[in-house]
Amino acid sequence: MKKSFIIVTVLIFLISFPDAAFGHGVDIEYQASKVYKITASYDSGEPMSEAQVIIYAPDNPSEPWSIGKCDKNGNYFFTPDPSQQGTWDIQVRKAGHGGMIHITAEENAQTSDSTGFTTLQMLIMTACVIWGLIGTGLFFLGRRS
Amino acid sequence: MKRLSVAVLAIFILALVAGCGGGGNNTEKGEEQNSEQGIQTGTLEFRANGEDFVRKGFTSKDGWNITFDNIYINLAEVTAYQADPPYDAEEGGEVKAKTQVGLEGIHTVDLAEGGEDADPVLVGKIKDAPVGHYNALSWKMVNADQGPAKSYSLVIDGKAEKGGETIDFVIKDATEYKYTGGEYVGDERKGFVKEDKTGELEMTFHFDHIFGDAGMPADDELNTRAPGFAPFAGLAQNGKVEVSVAELKDKLDAETFNNLKHSLVTLGHVGEGHCHSEILSE
Numbered sequence: 001m002k003k004s005f006i007i008v009t010v011l012i013f014l015i016s017f018p019d020a021a022f023g024h025g026v027d028i029e030y031q032a033s034k035v036y037k038i039t040a041s042y043d044s045g046e047p048m049s050e051a052q053v054i055i056y057a058p059d060n061p062s063e064p065w066s067i068g069k070c071d072k073n074g075n076y077f078f079t080p081d082p083s084q085q086g087t088w089d090i091q092v093r094k095a096g097h098g099g100m101i102h103i104t105a106e107e108n109a110q111t112s113d114s115t116g117f118t119t120l121q122m123l124i125m126t127a128c129v130i131w132g133l134i135g136t137g138l139f140f141l142g143r144r145s
Numbered sequence: 146m147k148r149l150s151v152a153v154l155a156i157f158i159l160a161l162v163a164g165c166g167g168g169g170n171n172t173e174k175g176e177e178q179n180s181e182q183g184i185q186t187g188t189l190e191f192r193a194n195g196e197d198f199v200r201k202g203f204t205s206k207d208g209w210n211i212t213f214d215n216i217y218i219n220l221a222e223v224t225a226y227q228a229d230p231p232y233d234a235e236e237g238g239e240v241k242a243k244t245q246v247g248l249e250g251i252h253t254v255d256l257a258e259g260g261e262d263a264d265p266v267l268v269g270k271i272k273d274a275p276v277g278h279y280n281a282l283s284w285k286m287v288n289a290d291q292g293p294a295k296s297y298s299l300v301i302d303g304k305a306e307k308g309g310e311t312i313d314f315v316i317k318d319a320t321e322y323k324y325t326g327g328e329y330v331g332d333e334r335k336g337f338v339k340e341d342k343t344g345e346l347e348m349t350f351h352f353d354h355i356f357g358d359a360g361m362p363a364d365d366e367l368n369t370r371a372p373g374f375a376p377f378a379g380l381a382q383n384g385k386v387e388v389s390v391a392e393l394k395d396k397l398d399a400e401t402f403n404n405l406k407h408s409l410v411t412l413g414h415v416g417e418g419h420c421h422s423e424i425l426s427e
Contacts, residue, residue, distance in 0.1 A: 044366055061278065062337050091330055095361070096351070098330035098417035102231050 033079050036103055040074045040092040047074030051094035058086025058105075080105040187338040189274035190345040191223050191248055194265035195256030198352050205305070206357025209312075209374040213303040216256040217294035218350065220268060221285045222323075223248040225336070225346050228281035232327040237421035240281045240325060246274045253292045256350060257303075265347055274344075279336035282346050282415055283325040285425065297389075298322065299409070301352075305374050312378055315387040321425040324348070324413030331416035349416050354408040372397075372405045391427075 040048040049072040057065035057080075070076045070092065080088050080103070088103045195216055197203070202212035226232070226242035248269040258266060286298040294300045299318040304311060329335040329347055338344040353361075357371035376397050380386045390409065394402055413420045 042366065056334060062334055089328075091334075093330055093417050096353070096367075096417055097419075100231070100328050100330055100418065 033082065034105075036078045036080070038070075038076045038078055038090060038092070038101065040070055040076070040099070042097060047072070048092060048094050048097070049074055051092050051098075053078075054091045054093075056089040056091070057081065058084045058088060061089060078103075185276045185340040186273040187276050187340055188270055188272050188343040189225055189246060189279060189338050190270045190343060191225070191268040192265040192345055192347045193218065193220065193254050193256060193268050194347050194349045195352060196349065197261075198358075199256050199350075200259070200263060201261045203353065203356075204359035205374040206359055206361075206363065206368040206371055207373040207375045208359060209305040209307045209356070209378065211303055211305045211356055211374060213257040213301065215258075215293070215300070215302040216350075216352070217253055217289075217292075217297075217300040217302075218256060219251060219253045219287055219289040219294050219298050220348070221251045221287045223252070223268060223284040223348070224282070225271075225274070225279040226281040226283070227275075227277045227279055228327070232281040232325065234325065234327050234419050234421040237325070240283065242281065244275050244277060246271045246279075251287065251289065253289055253294055255293075268348070270343075274338050276338050276340050279338065279344065279346055280328040281326065282329075282336075282348065283323065284348055284413070286322045286324070286413070287425075288319055288321060299412075301355075305378065307378075311384055312381045313385045314377055314381070316377065316390070317388070318390040318409060320390060320409065320427050322410065322413065323423045323425055324420040325422075326413070326415035326418055326420035328418065329416040330418035335416075347416060349414040350412050351414055352412070354411055355405065370404050371408055372401050376401050376405075 038053070040051050040053075042048060048070055051070045051074065053066075053068045053070060053076045054064045055066040055068075055078060056063070065081075065088075068076060076090075076092070078088075078090065082105070085105060088105055089100055090103065091100045092098060195213075199213050199216055202210065204210050224245055224247035226240045227244040228240050228242045230241065232240045248271065252268050254266045254268055256266060288298050289295050297317045297319050298321050301314075301316040304313055306312075331347075336344055336346050353367060354371055357368045357373045361367050363369075377386055377388070380388060380396055388396070390405065393405060397405065410422045410424065411419070413422060
């Protein structure tokens with residue numbers, strides 16, 4: 001009976017263990033995305049400062065995905081949504097002048113990783129904790145008997 | 146003790162399974178676009194737009210308040226394309242398209258018709274246009290063989306007022322042009338034809354390129370290249386001037402005439418997007 005109680009206790013603890021054990025840990029992630037720099041200028045070379053920028057996504061090309069403005073040098077930085085593959089259409093216009101550029105977003109344009117543990121690390125840590133619990137259980141069992 | 150060992154082993158395996166359950170990497174996957182169009186069709190309308198400059202009038206770069214009674218423009222071979230790759234008007238050349246549709250015949254329209262809030266003029270429509278995005282447009286301006294613009298591709302009939310002086314003017318052009326533009330550039334994206342729905346494309350004509358715009362800085366390229374109205378006012382007699390572009394070659398100085406020719410060659414747009422233009426005949 002006592003053995004069964006200990007086994008059940010250990011089982012419950014282990015099932016709830018992975019989240020609880022790292023409640024105060026730090027998980028730092030990074031995400032690298034491809035950013036496109038768009039530079040708009042008139043034929044004369046003068047930058048289209050603060051020109052309106054309208055971006056249309058591949059999945060819904062008839063409605064704006066985003067609306068923004070160039071900076072004073074005619075620059076605009078655009079990060080496509082990596083979940084949408086295909087051609088992004090970017091319209092830039094100001095005071096009756098405008099144009100459109102088409103950008104085909106590459107696959108795997110985004111990479112990501114985090115400080116989360118690898119499978120091997122998880123296995124080793126889990127094994128260590130279990131070994132400690134078993135040792136503790138056996139220690140108390142030995143004392144009572 | 147043996148039972149305990151078996152139990153511990155089972156727990157160990159269970160813990161491994163539970164521990165590994167939360168691992169793994171997320172992979173971003175693109176959504177496949179359905180490129181199949183089948184034989185679905187919709188309606189594509191072609192419109193011509195002289196913008197508010199024509200409908201409401203405007204002040205030229207040299208201070209003449211200009212209004213228009215009629216602007217007849219004579220259109221032919223109006224063609225819409227599902228261009229692939231998208232057409233680049235700066236590079237010019239022919240449009241490469243998997244699908245194209247066009248209006249038959251010659252169409253004379255008056256860009257000044259309707260009130261100040263009138264919609265762009267409907268030139269024609271194609272009721273069985275294959276669905277898809279028509280992202281390029283070309284048309285010709287040819288001389289009319291009948292009607293109010295007979296013998297001309299463009300007739301501008303209006304009134305200019307400045308400081309109590311009024312001049313009625315008619316400017317006629319017998320030059321023939323071809324304009325080819327990429328996608329419409331404006332508030333709303335155009336050219337989408339969906340099954341049993343209506344999409345539209347627009348030929349836009351920028352008359353501020355001829356007369357300039359007092360609302361823009363004097364050193365803006367629009368105004369530095371535009372002849373303005375003063376050169377035409379200088380030809381008026383008894384408050385009227387009626388002249389053809391061919392006649393103006395001898396009546397204007399070379400720079401002003403060249404600027405006038407440039408403004409006519411760049412008259413056609415797709416919204417605010419420039420077109421590649423060619424002179425077909427003079």
